[in-house]
Amino acid sequence: MSKEDIIMTIKSEIGAILMQDADSIDEETNLLKIGVSSIQALKIINRIRKKLDIDISPVAMFEYKTISAFAGYLYECREEAV
Amino acid sequence: MISQRNIEYNNRVKQYLPGGVHYNFNLPWQETPLHFIKANDSRVWDIDGNEYLDLYARFGALIIGHGNEEYNECLKETIDRILSVSHCDIDAEAMELVARYVPSAEMIRFGLSGTEIVQNALRLARAWTGKNRFVRFEGHYHGNADNIMGGRAPRKGEPVPSDFIGDIKGTAGRAHESLESQSYLLPWNDASVLEELLIKKGDEIAAVITEPVCVNGGSVMPAPGYLKRVRELCDKYNAVLIFDEIITGFRMGLGGAQKEFGVIPDITTLGKAIAGGGVPVSALAGKKEIMQLLTDKKVIHAGTFNGYPLGTAAVKATLEILSRNNGRAIAGMNEKIELMHDVMRSEAAKAGLPLVIQGPPGCAAFHCCEDVIENTCDYTYDIMTLDIILNNNLSKNGILVSTFSRIYPNISISMEDVEWFRERVGAALRETKEAYDEMA
Numbered sequence: 001m002s003k004e005d006i007i008m009t010i011k012s013e014i015g016a017i018l019m020q021d022a023d024s025i026d027e028e029t030n031l032l033k034i035g036v037s038s039i040q041a042l043k044i045i046n047r048i049r050k051k052l053d054i055d056i057s058p059v060a061m062f063e064y065k066t067i068s069a070f071a072g073y074l075y076e077c078r079e080e081a082v
Numbered sequence: 083m084i085s086q087r088n089i090e091y092n093n094r095v096k097q098y099l100p101g102g103v104h105y106n107f108n109l110p111w112q113e114t115p116l117h118f119i120k121a122n123d124s125r126v127w128d129i130d131g132n133e134y135l136d137l138y139a140r141f142g143a144l145i146i147g148h149g150n151e152e153y154n155e156c157l158k159e160t161i162d163r164i165l166s167v168s169h170c171d172i173d174a175e176a177m178e179l180v181a182r183y184v185p186s187a188e189m190i191r192f193g194l195s196g197t198e199i200v201q202n203a204l205r206l207a208r209a210w211t212g213k214n215r216f217v218r219f220e221g222h223y224h225g226n227a228d229n230i231m232g233g234r235a236p237r238k239g240e241p242v243p244s245d246f247i248g249d250i251k252g253t254a255g256r257a258h259e260s261l262e263s264q265s266y267l268l269p270w271n272d273a274s275v276l277e278e279l280l281i282k283k284g285d286e287i288a289a290v291i292t293e294p295v296c297v298n299g300g301s302v303m304p305a306p307g308y309l310k311r312v313r314e315l316c317d318k319y320n321a322v323l324i325f326d327e328i329i330t331g332f333r334m335g336l337g338g339a340q341k342e343f344g345v346i347p348d349i350t351t352l353g354k355a356i357a358g359g360g361v362p363v364s365a366l367a368g369k370k371e372i373m374q375l376l377t378d379k380k381v382i383h384a385g386t387f388n389g390y391p392l393g394t395a396a397v398k399a400t401l402e403i404l405s406r407n408n409g410r411a412i413a414g415m416n417e418k419i420e421l422m423h424d425v426m427r428s429e430a431a432k433a434g435l436p437l438v439i440q441g442p443p444g445c446a447a448f449h450c451c452e453d454v455i456e457n458t459c460d461y462t463y464d465i466m467t468l469d470i471i472l473n474n475n476l477s478k479n480g481i482l483v484s485t486f487s488r489i490y491p492n493i494s495i496s497m498e499d500v501e502w503f504r505e506r507v508g509a510a511l512r513e514t515k516e517a518y519d520e521m522a
Contacts, residue, residue, distance in 0.1 A: 038111040046521040057248025062110035
């Protein structure tokens with residue numbers, strides 16, 4: 001899976017929870033400002049964890065400012081796991 | 083549901099209080115705590131008058147319950163009679179009671195917080211052995227000092243902890259190298275891993291610190307014989323064994339986990355419930371020969387409020403209340419909370435939500451999974467996520483539990499509380515099942 005695919009996965013999961021079109025979500029959006037509650041954030045992370053088959057902390061997403069930066073981290077994690 | 087009034091009040095507080103909360107870990111989303119206005123027995127009321135069953139109990143400290151007349155009168159009498167001196171006429175009785183019930187407590191010093199008293203225990207261990215590092219375990223929590231909170235160690239090579247992305251107990255601003263240079267971080271419940279490390283590094287390990295039941299890691303019980311083997315290894319390699327009984331102390335009975343398992347540490351740290359939960363007290367209790375370092379003033383243990391009368395009076399009152407009638411108060415508390423555990427298991431089965439409740443009755447935890455968690459490393463993020471969601475749903479339905487899924491009863495808990503729980507827990511479990519299905 002490429003970094004672009006991961007970005008799409010994240011956008012799609014955020015979109016599903018916020019009931020928005022994934023394409024309307026900017027990958028440079030500040031994750032702390034997308035307006036998700038703690039429970040919504042947990043649901044997003046859990047679904048990403050399952051889709052990418054990667055064990056990430058529920059708070060890892062917030063260590064990165066943008067969807068793009070978070071995707072870069074997930075991409076590296078997957079590469080390391082291979 | 084958090085009301086608009088509560089949100090507005092919290093916004094007012096937030097102008098001065100960072101995040102609007104008195105404490106935080108690395109859970110970066112916004113949270114609005116409930117603000118309470120009154121409490122009685124096992125119930126608390128928020129600023130909108132909503133009533134909750136309090137199984138949060140101030141992170142487990144409040145074993146005595148809200149509004150315990152005997153306890154409160156003792157504190158009031160102390161306030162009126164002797165508010166603030168360094169040594170008072172309650173010291174001897176309080177110490178004698180701790181020593182009577184806690185097997186390792188040959189000598190005792192009081193402090194205020196668990197964080198502080200753990201650091202003093204480590205200092206004593208270093209002074210006693212002349213060695214520097216200590217061993218700690220994955221999933222355990224021993225306070226929020228730089229050298230002991232969070233981190234992760236590699237499974238291969240030297241188990242030196244370091245910060246990692248997404249660490250709930252990770253913090254910016256940690257003193258450089260404090261995490262890496264002072265401890266080794268090992269998986270718990272595996273004595274062979276500890277033995278392997280002690281064989282290689284025993285000459286630099288001053289102490290092994292463990293929660294005897296890992297309540298902070300999900301109320302995980304020690305494997306049969308594990309603590310005994312840790313004791314033997316500490317003796318063999320001249321390492322001080324420290325039991326962090328800040329939660330298990332008194333919540334597992336007056337003798338704590340050490341009495342329950344028959345394994346006596348060199349030093350015990352106590353806190354939270356030791357003073358009932360109304361005022362802060364922690365305690366450093368240990369073998370006379372090690373505590374002698376304090377008598378000889380080789381090791382410093384200082385603190386403006388150490389042994390303050392109100393705290394000492396609270397310890398005395400708590401132990402008197404808990405020990406009366408052969409410990410009837412704790413036994414009664416455990417009976418009621420176990421009834422609630424049974425109700426919760428049964429309602430979870432009806433809702434189709436996987437659920438286990440594990441650990442000692444006084445400090446058990448629920449987990450949204452099929453099997454009991456037998457090691458702290460098995461408490462996965464998947465399970466933790468569902469536990470947090472269930473915690474949130476319980477709160478919405480009038481039941482407060484502690485982070486993330488700990489169930490802390492107090493001695494005032496009643497059959498009416500069991501009924502309150504029975505009437506509300508099903509809804510919380512069904513709502514969590516919906517989230518569980520959404521995330522599948």
